[in-house]
Amino acid sequence: DVKVTQSSRYLVKRTGEKVFLECVQDMDHENMFWYRQDPGLGLRLIYFSYDVKMKEKGDIPEGYSVSREKKERFSLILESASTNQTSMYLCASSPAGSTDTQYFGPGTRLTVL
Amino acid sequence: RKEVEQDPGPFNVPEGATVAFNCTYSNSASQSFFWYRQDCRKEPKLLMSVYSSGNEDGRFTAQLNRASQYISLLIRDSKLSDSATYLCVVNSMDSSYKLIFGSGTRLLVRP
Numbered sequence: 001d002v003k004v005t006q007s008s009r010y011l012v013k014r015t016g017e018k019v020f021l022e023c024v025q026d027m028d029h030e031n032m033f034w035y036r037q038d039p040g041l042g043l044r045l046i047y048f049s050y051d052v053k054m055k056e057k058g059d060i061p062e063g064y065s066v067s068r069e070k071k072e073r074f075s076l077i078l079e080s081a082s083t084n085q086t087s088m089y090l091c092a093s094s095p096a097g098s099t100d101t102q103y104f105g106p107g108t109r110l111t112v113l
Numbered sequence: 114r115k116e117v118e119q120d121p122g123p124f125n126v127p128e129g130a131t132v133a134f135n136c137t138y139s140n141s142a143s144q145s146f147f148w149y150r151q152d153c154r155k156e157p158k159l160l161m162s163v164y165s166s167g168n169e170d171g172r173f174t175a176q177l178n179r180a181s182q183y184i185s186l187l188i189r190d191s192k193l194s195d196s197a198t199y200l201c202v203v204n205s206m207d208s209s210y211k212l213i214f215g216s217g218t219r220l221l222v223r224p
Contacts, residue, residue, distance in 0.1 A: 031210050042216030050210055100147055104156035
């Protein structure tokens with residue numbers, strides 16, 4: 001069974017703090033993704049990575065950066081958290097060449113005060 | 114216009130009912146289509162792929178209409194456990210890795 005884990009289920013941070021969200025997958029997948037999910041807006045892609053040290057911007061990269069130093073780990077960084085980044089963050093992975101199934105982690109509910 | 118549009122619902126149906134959801138997509142060149150299911154406070158999971166010829170998996174039937182650019186999901190004999198949000202998903206034409214998710218249709222099945 002594919003397992004994608006995220007470092008925290010719930011996180012509360014203050015405006016201006018630097019925030020790290022970690023994602024680890026155990027299926028040797030090449031592709032990894034970070035989404036945010038907001039009511040009425042669905043899942044929106046922030047960044048994705050198709051290989052170690054490779055990254056591409058998704059649809060809403062502003063205010064975020066990512067790091068992929070190892071194949072199994074993909075980190076999302078909020079350099080200076082703002083209240084409009086309060087959201088559910090979901091990490092996903094998929095094998096190389098896959099155009100269908102993405103396996104999601106349980107999500108991190110981030111609240112920025 | 115959103116790339117993938119769904120009626121947010123909720124669809125409130127009794128157990129045993131048949132319910133259908135539609136989803137429209139804007140890019141006529143899209144090639145791959147899926148339905149994902151998301152339970153409350155859980156992550157999305159692939160329910161089924163949608164093929165040109167349509168496909169069926171037990172009580173679930175998915176259909177694709179390329180001419181009208183919509184995808185449908187039919188659930189027969191609804192169970193309480195079918196209560197969830199159903200996400201319509203289309204592959205992105207920008208990148209083969211990317212999927213575009215609709216905002217979901219919520220289904221509530223009541224006893």
